[in-house]
Every structure is written in structure tokens, then in C-alpha cells.
Amino acid sequence: MRTPSRRRRMLGVPLLVTALLASACGDGGGDDGGAADPSATSATAPATPETSQSSGGRVTIPTSAFADLPPELRKTEAQPMEVTDALPELCDQEFRSGGRSVTASAAMTSAYKKPTDPPENVPFGTLHQTVFAFEGTGAADYLRRVRGAMESCRSFQESGGTVTVRSEPMARTGDEALLVTVTRPATGLDGSPAEGQATSQIIVIRVADAVTVVHDQGWEGTSNDPGLSDDIAAAAVRGLDSWQR
DSSP states (O other), X not given: OOOOOTTSSOTTSOOOOOOOOOOTTTTSSSOOOOEEOGGGSBTTBOOXXXXXXXXXXXXXXXXXXXXXXXXXXXXXXXXXXXXXHHSOOSSSOTTOOTTSSEEEEEEEXXXXXXXXXXXXXXXXXXXXXXXXXXXXTHHHHHHHHHHHHHHHOSEEEETTEEEEEEEEEOTTSSSEEEEEEEEEEXXXXXXXEEEEEEEEEEEEEEETTEEEEEEEEEGGGOOOOGGGHHHHHHHHHHHHHHHHO
């Protein structure tokens, strides 16, 4: 299988572009309210996020609500990004909140490595993580809608061929969780077709009244490592637990 070498570029090349933290205009799927805590903004991209008033009062999402990977997996520190850019799209806008009962939303991006990777290697993959806060039954309703959408989205076409989608529940992960595996034809660095396939995964977890969507992608079009999904999910649950419990 012809895939790009993960050692082809050193870390002197900029790894990530820092974007502004998502604000109350939300994820593009409706009238999402709220924003992340101001402490979640980076020093190089200051922002003044808005907050929302729900029936329970002011809602903010702290940086501690996001996944904090263990040191052996952490390649870069998380940085804010727009929710609209963080959420994956498959057959449609399945992971948008639609503004239903949302009181806050925010997103962060980071790069990770494998425990045995030499320090000079480029990252193994990237995580785009979105956190939604809901009121009422909004969090459970969101998981139900996503599960239904995945049942209807088993495959779709994109340039290069057919993309297949497989979803399954994740046991003992938060209050409820879903793992979505996306398999598409492999491409080279220039986007041209390559031999084989590339996978990415989407982890959706509910803890109390919050939901996180973690999009795990291999570096520059390569495959992620499904063997790390439990570690990534555990880090995401720890973040939500620290905020919601």
C-alpha cells in the first residue's frame, strides 16, 4: 500500500493553524447558544466569547471539559477552533446540534502520537473535539438523532470512490457512547488516488447534560489507529466528568 511516510517532515513545519474559539453562533446547525470559558482561548488568538442564559443560568464550557491525553500520546497542546470546522460531515450534517436545547458549544484541536514514536516524527494523527452543553433532555435526544442518522448513512460517494460508514455502541463509556468508523479510498499528499484504504473514527459520548464529538484522523490523509480509540474515549470522559459530575 502506498501511503505518505510519517517521517517525511520534521516538526519545524507548522503543525496546526490556531482558530478562534467557537462562540455563541454555535456549530452552523441552528441557533446554538453559549460559548467556551475565556480561559479556553489561546494567547495568540484572543477572543471574547459570549455566554448564554439558560433556565439554569449562565453556561460556559471550560478547557478542562476537553480530553487531556496522557503524556505518552500527547504531541501538541490543544488549541481552540471553530465548531463548524471541527464537526465531521458524512452523508449530511449528522453531527450538528440543530440548535435543539443547546446552551453552549466549543471546539478544540490537538495532535497526538503513538507511545513509541521518536520525538522528531510528525504527529500520528489529529483530534478535532467539540463539546455541547444541553438543557432538559437535549443531550440524550442528540445521541438518539445521531444513532438514527448513522443507520441511514451506511455509505456515500465522494471524489475517489465509495466511503463506507460503520457505527457501534461503546460499552462502559460515559452514560452512553457511539463509535463511528469511516473507511475511504486512500489518497496521496497531493490528493491523487493511492493504493488501499484509509480509516478515521468519530467518537460521540454523553455524560449527564453534555455531549462530546471527537473526530480522530490520521496525519495528512493516513489512517488513524483504531487501537487508540479506548484511550481517546477515556480521556474525553475524564474531561466531561470533571465538569459535569
